[in-house]
Amino acid sequence: MEIIEQTARTSYGKLLAILTKASNGDVALAEDVLSQAFIKALEVWPVSGAPANPDGWLVKTARNAIIDRFRHLKVQDHSIELLLDRLEQNTTDYPDQRMALLFVCAHPAISEEIRTPLMLQTVVGLSIEQIASAFLLSPAALEKRLVRAKKKIKEAGIPFEIPEKTELSARLEDVLDAVYAAYGTSWNEMTESLESEALFLTRLIVETLPAEAEPKGLLALMQFSSSRKIARRFAGRYVPLDEQDVQLWDKKLLNEADAHLRSAFELKNPGRYQWEAAIQSGHVARRLLGIDNQRDLLALYRVLITTAPSVGAWLSYAGAFLSFDEDLEAQKILNALESEGVERHQPYWVLKATLAAKLGQLSEAVKFYEQAIGLTEDAAVVVFLRAKLDHLPK
Amino acid sequence: MQYAIIVYETEQDFKDRTDPSKVHINMGAYFAYSQALNAAGVARGGAGLQLPETATVVKIKDGKRRVQDGPFMDSKEQLGGFFIIEAANLDEALAWAAKCPAAGATGVEVRPLLPPPPM
Numbered sequence: 001m002e003i004i005e006q007t008a009r010t011s012y013g014k015l016l017a018i019l020t021k022a023s024n025g026d027v028a029l030a031e032d033v034l035s036q037a038f039i040k041a042l043e044v045w046p047v048s049g050a051p052a053n054p055d056g057w058l059v060k061t062a063r064n065a066i067i068d069r070f071r072h073l074k075v076q077d078h079s080i081e082l083l084l085d086r087l088e089q090n091t092t093d094y095p096d097q098r099m100a101l102l103f104v105c106a107h108p109a110i111s112e113e114i115r116t117p118l119m120l121q122t123v124v125g126l127s128i129e130q131i132a133s134a135f136l137l138s139p140a141a142l143e144k145r146l147v148r149a150k151k152k153i154k155e156a157g158i159p160f161e162i163p164e165k166t167e168l169s170a171r172l173e174d175v176l177d178a179v180y181a182a183y184g185t186s187w188n189e190m191t192e193s194l195e196s197e198a199l200f201l202t203r204l205i206v207e208t209l210p211a212e213a214e215p216k217g218l219l220a221l222m223q224f225s226s227s228r229k230i231a232r233r234f235a236g237r238y239v240p241l242d243e244q245d246v247q248l249w250d251k252k253l254l255n256e257a258d259a260h261l262r263s264a265f266e267l268k269n270p271g272r273y274q275w276e277a278a279i280q281s282g283h284v285a286r287r288l289l290g291i292d293n294q295r296d297l298l299a300l301y302r303v304l305i306t307t308a309p310s311v312g313a314w315l316s317y318a319g320a321f322l323s324f325d326e327d328l329e330a331q332k333i334l335n336a337l338e339s340e341g342v343e344r345h346q347p348y349w350v351l352k353a354t355l356a357a358k359l360g361q362l363s364e365a366v367k368f369y370e371q372a373i374g375l376t377e378d379a380a381v382v383v384f385l386r387a388k389l390d391h392l393p394k
Numbered sequence: 395m396q397y398a399i400i401v402y403e404t405e406q407d408f409k410d411r412t413d414p415s416k417v418h419i420n421m422g423a424y425f426a427y428s429q430a431l432n433a434a435g436v437a438r439g440g441a442g443l444q445l446p447e448t449a450t451v452v453k454i455k456d457g458k459r460r461v462q463d464g465p466f467m468d469s470k471e472q473l474g475g476f477f478i479i480e481a482a483n484l485d486e487a488l489a490w491a492a493k494c495p496a497a498g499a500t501g502v503e504v505r506p507l508l509p510p511p512p513m
Contacts, residue, residue, distance in 0.1 A: 111430070136485070136492050137485060137486045137488065343433060368430050370425070371429060372431055373423065373426035373427075373430075374427045374428070374429050374430025374431070374433075374493070376428045376493065377416035377493050377498070377500045379419075382417055382418035383417055383418060386417035386422070
C-alpha cells in the first residue's frame, strides 16, 4: 500500500524518536514496536482503509506494544506511564523528539565510527544494506555493531534529551561531525551517496536549534559543495574547482549557502564548519566574481587549522598554496606531514605529484601520480589523474 | 590478518585490460593499484591471470583422468586474478577492495585467508 510506504518514508524517524522517548530511551525497543506497528498496518489498512491520521494510528499501536512489554517486564515506572498518557491524548501534535535522538546517537559513550550509521538507521530510516554500502562495511558486521550500540544506550542509561546549555556546544559538535561523515560519502559520487540524507539532518538541526551557529555553518558548507556537483564532472572526467564551468554551478543553492553562512556569523560564535564554509565562499567569489582574495583565503585556512587541526585541513592549506603558486610553502607543509602517516591519503599524493611536476621533477611526479591513482576509488578521478600524468613533459 | 581480494571479470573487462582509453580499468590502473598496496606495506602477494580460454581443468574421477579445455566455471564472470593483503580487519580490507580497479567494473570478492599451517 502506497500510503504505508509514504508514511514510513516521511515519518519513520519522527515516530521512532517519540517512541524512544516513551520507552525511556530504549531505541531497540522503540524500533521493535514501531516495526510491529508497520506490520500491523500492512494487515489492517488494506482491509479497513488507511486511517485519517496514519502517524497517530502507528504511535497508538506501538504504544500499546510498549505497555505490554513493560507489563511483561513488571517494571513500574511512573514517568513512562505519564508519557504514554500524554501520547494517547495527543498523537498528532507531539513535539519533535528527533534532536534528542540525534544526541543519543552521537553520545560520547557511543563509539565514534557507529554514530553516523546509528543516526541514519534511526532518524532517517535507512536500511542496513544502504548504510553498509555507503560506508563500505559488511552488512552483517554493521548490524552486529548497531545492535551492540543500542544495547549500550539502554544499559548505560544514556539520557534521551537535548543537553543543557553548558555542554550543548561540545555535544553538538559530535552530532555535526557524525552528520558530516554521512555527507562525506557524496564526494565519491558512488551509487549510494548520502548527500540528501545529510542535508536533511542538518536542516533538521538548524530548525530545532536556531540559536546555534555551527549547524548553519555546516549547512552552508554542504550547500556550497553540492552546488558544484554537476560542474565537478565532465564526460566521465573529474573537473577541479579552478577548471569548472561556473555556469554549471547551482546559483539558487549558492545563494542559500551564502544566506546560511551570513546568519551563522551573525550569531558571533564561530567554529570549524563556519570557517570551512567561509573558505568555500571565498573560492566561489574568486571564481564567480574574479575577486583577488588569495590573502584572505590563506588567512582563513590558517584560522581553520588553529581551530580544528586535521590532516585534511593541512592538505587543503597546502593545496591552496600550490594553486596560488606559493610552491615553497606547500612543500614545507607536505614535508611536515610525511611523519603523520599520510601515505594512504590519496590527496597527499595528488599534491606531491602536482608539486613535483611544477618543480620539473618529472620522474618523481610520475611516481606520485601512479601512487595517487592506485589509491583512487572514483573512476572519474582516475581518468583526470591519468590525463595529468600522460601530459607531463617527456 | 590476511585477506584475498579476488577479481572477477567479464569478457568485456578482459578486453579492457589492454584498452588505453579505459584508464580506470586497464593494466595501468592495476599497476598503480599494486604500487599503492606495496607502498602502504600491505601487499602480501597475488597474480593476474591470463584469459579464461587459456585455462585447463583436470579431474580424477573413479581413478580416471578427465582433462577439459576452458575454465572451471561456465559463467559470465570469470576469475581474473587476486591480491593478498594484510589488513587489521574486514573494514580495512573492504577499503582496499573498493580501490581495486575491478571494483569499478564487475566487482571483487573479499575473503579472509585461513591461518598458515603450523610449522
